[in-house]
Amino acid sequence: MKEIPLAMQIKPHKLGAFYFTLGNLSADKRSSLQAIQLVLLVYVQDLKVYGFNKVVKPLLEDLRVLENEGVQCGPVKLRGTVIALAGDNLANHSICGFMESFSGSATSTLCRFCNGTRDMMRTNTPATQFKLRTKANYDKKVEVVSKFPDMSSMYGLKTHCVFNDLKYFHAVTGLTPDIMHDVLEVVIGYDLCLVIPRMVSEEIATLVFFPKLSNEHVAYLDALIIDHHELLLELFPTTYSPETETSPHATLCGFNPCLWSSAEGLVQAKHYYFKKLIQRVRNFKNVPSTLATKHQLWQAAHDSDSNYLQPVIDVTSSVSIDLDNLNEKVQEAIASTFENLSGEVITSNSVTCNGIQYKLKMLLALSVEHGNQIFGEIKLILHDCPYASPHFVVQCWNSLPVLSANHICKLSQMGATQIVQVADCVDYYPLSYYFSQREKLLPSSMPFFPKLIN
Numbered sequence: 001m002k003e004i005p006l007a008m009q010i011k012p013h014k015l016g017a018f019y020f021t022l023g024n025l026s027a028d029k030r031s032s033l034q035a036i037q038l039v040l041l042v043y044v045q046d047l048k049v050y051g052f053n054k055v056v057k058p059l060l061e062d063l064r065v066l067e068n069e070g071v072q073c074g075p076v077k078l079r080g081t082v083i084a085l086a087g088d089n090l091a092n093h094s095i096c097g098f099m100e101s102f103s104g105s106a107t108s109t110l111c112r113f114c115n116g117t118r119d120m121m122r123t124n125t126p127a128t129q130f131k132l133r134t135k136a137n138y139d140k141k142v143e144v145v146s147k148f149p150d151m152s153s154m155y156g157l158k159t160h161c162v163f164n165d166l167k168y169f170h171a172v173t174g175l176t177p178d179i180m181h182d183v184l185e186v187v188i189g190y191d192l193c194l195v196i197p198r199m200v201s202e203e204i205a206t207l208v209f210f211p212k213l214s215n216e217h218v219a220y221l222d223a224l225i226i227d228h229h230e231l232l233l234e235l236f237p238t239t240y241s242p243e244t245e246t247s248p249h250a251t252l253c254g255f256n257p258c259l260w261s262s263a264e265g266l267v268q269a270k271h272y273y274f275k276k277l278i279q280r281v282r283n284f285k286n287v288p289s290t291l292a293t294k295h296q297l298w299q300a301a302h303d304s305d306s307n308y309l310q311p312v313i314d315v316t317s318s319v320s321i322d323l324d325n326l327n328e329k330v331q332e333a334i335a336s337t338f339e340n341l342s343g344e345v346i347t348s349n350s351v352t353c354n355g356i357q358y359k360l361k362m363l364l365a366l367s368v369e370h371g372n373q374i375f376g377e378i379k380l381i382l383h384d385c386p387y388a389s390p391h392f393v394v395q396c397w398n399s400l401p402v403l404s405a406n407h408i409c410k411l412s413q414m415g416a417t418q419i420v421q422v423a424d425c426v427d428y429y430p431l432s433y434y435f436s437q438r439e440k441l442l443p444s445s446m447p448f449f450p451k452l453i454n
Contacts, residue, residue, distance in 0.1 A: 013287055014044040017274070018059070019267060023083055026423045028354060029309045034302040036270050038295050041288035052095055053162050060162060067167050081168045086176045086267070096161040096171035097142065099152060109156030112175055133172045180268070183208060204228060217368065311389050311422070314352040318383065320344045329417040330380060330393050337391070337419045348381045351390045353422055362430040363411075363442070364394060366420065373399045375411065375431070375442075376420060391419050399442065411440040 018040040021030055029035055042055050063082060065071075070079040085092060093100050098112045108118055114130040115137070141155040152158040161171040207221045274291055283290055302308055322344050323331060334341060350359040358364075363375040376394025383390045396414040411433060422428045433440045 012045070013278075013284055015274075015288060015291075016040075016042045016044050016047050016055075017267075017271065018056070019270060021266075025309070028311070028422065028428055031266060032309055033266075033270060033273065034299070035309060036266060037299065038292060041292045043288065056162060060165060063166055082163060082166055082174065083169070084174050084176050085163065086178075088178050088180075089182070092175050092178070095163070096175060097157055097159040098171075099156050099158055108153045111156070112171075115156075135170050135172050138170070138172045179208065311353045312355070313383070313390060315348050315383055316350055316352075318346050318348045321347050326380075327417075333393060333417050333419050334382075345382055348383060351381050351383055353390055354428075356428060356430070358390070358392065358422075358430050362432055363397070364392065364420065364422075364430055365426040366394070366396065366424070367426060373409075373426070374414070375399060376418070376425075378430075379417075382419075389421055389423075391421055393417065393419055397440070409442050411442060 017038070019036050020039050021036050025035060039059060040055065047055055066080050070077040072078075085095065087095070090100060092098070093112060096112070099108070099110065109115055110118055111121070111130075112133070114132050116130040120130070138157070141151075141157050142160050145152050145155060145157050145159070149158075163169050163174070164171055204221070204224050207217060207224070274295070277291060277294060278284075278287065281290060281294070323334065323342065326334070326345075334345070350357055352358070358378060358381065360378050360381065362378050364378065365373055366376045367374045375397045376392070377397060378392050379395055380393035381390055382393065394417070396416040396418065397411040398414050399409040400412055401409050431442060433442045435441070
């Protein structure tokens with residue numbers, strides 16, 4: 001849920017918006033505005049008067065039907081459920097019954113992930129030593145608070161979360177960190193000017209925004225966050241914020257910070273659509289109904305498009321090549337990927353997919369194994385029928401750290417040849433390498449390149 005100010009007179013026209021997106025969509029499709037579906041629009045004033053329980057009651061009834069009975073779509077019956085709630089800290093705390101004030105006393109519990117008090121978080125206590133909230137602990141404390149409201153500040157809870165009535169969701173395990181507000185707006189904004197050399201050298205932000213992390217990276221990131229947290233408290237004990245207090249739990253809550261929490265940034269883009277829409281409509285009578293109706297018409301037009309959420313592909317030039325003229329390894333890879341394919345294939349030197357250009361000799365991040373990345377150097381680009389989207393014939397390279405101080409790795413050839421699509425890669429941004437003394441080197445200044453560990 002997010003509040004949207006729509007006009008100069010903000011207060012009477014401020015709306016609360018609820019959206020949903022499908023978690024099993026790939027990251028590039030999930031980032032499209034058309035993939036973010038509108039659920040509810042409600043005046044913020046009505047939320048305060050009637051409360052979340054009454055506002056989301058119709059939504060909860062539909063979700064129970066989706067969980068238990070499902071929806072018949074032709075021969076297939078589809079079922080679904082809520083797996084996570086993404087929003088800013090205030091919205092998450094409001095919906096799930098946590099305290100909405102982040103300026104409590106030293107003994108107040110402010111974090112939605114653990115039972116640590118403000119005083120504990122201001123000490124050099126490692127994040128791993130905090131006792132995380134559990135479902136049983138949450139339910140017990142909610143029961144106590146319902147009888148003794150004065151305990152709300154101590155427990156950090158004030159009421160039951162209505163979404164806990166669903167079969168597979170619970171507030172303790174279903175809330176994601178808010179990467180946009182916590183990291184981009186607060187932690188990086190406030191802390192970067194204080195400890196910028198340490199942040200740059202340890203690449204905390206790079207790891208946080210990396211789309212897929214191995215277990216080694218998660219452990220390494222956890223250690224970096226704890227070190228940064230302790231150093232910040234030691235050097236700048238008076239410069240502190242609630243977002244800084246929750247950041248040490250980023251690796252403990254069970255969600256990939258980038259994949260799930262970046263949804264809050266996408267919601268902001270969706271808000272922009274509604275703000276522009278109300279400026280064009282210029283009608284402030286029953287704003288939620290007006291915006292919801294026009295949005296659903298716009299959404300229906302996109303949903304009925306045969307190319308809905310399909311990648312926009314632009315090929316500059318192409319040429320047909322006989323399969324017999326290709327390398328044997330390439331022929332084997334093509335034969336193992338595409339059945340009954342013979343004759344010619346259509347190739348290109350470059351292709352643009354969703355605005356990102358892929359060229360021969362560029363690198364694609366294929367996987368993360370034992371703390372190191374496996375890259376694929378593009379040797380051939382296949383497109384057109386029978387390919388729904390471009391396929392890349394890549395040669396696999398392993399990355400080995402060379403200059404840890406400068407975060408440069410050396411690429412060593414693995415010999416394997418395979419065919420991948422953009423959706424198969426860890427990240428859809430291609431990288432470029434350079435030669436130094438006949439060695440292929442890859443600098444860490446490239447986007448989403450994590451610090452490698454032995």
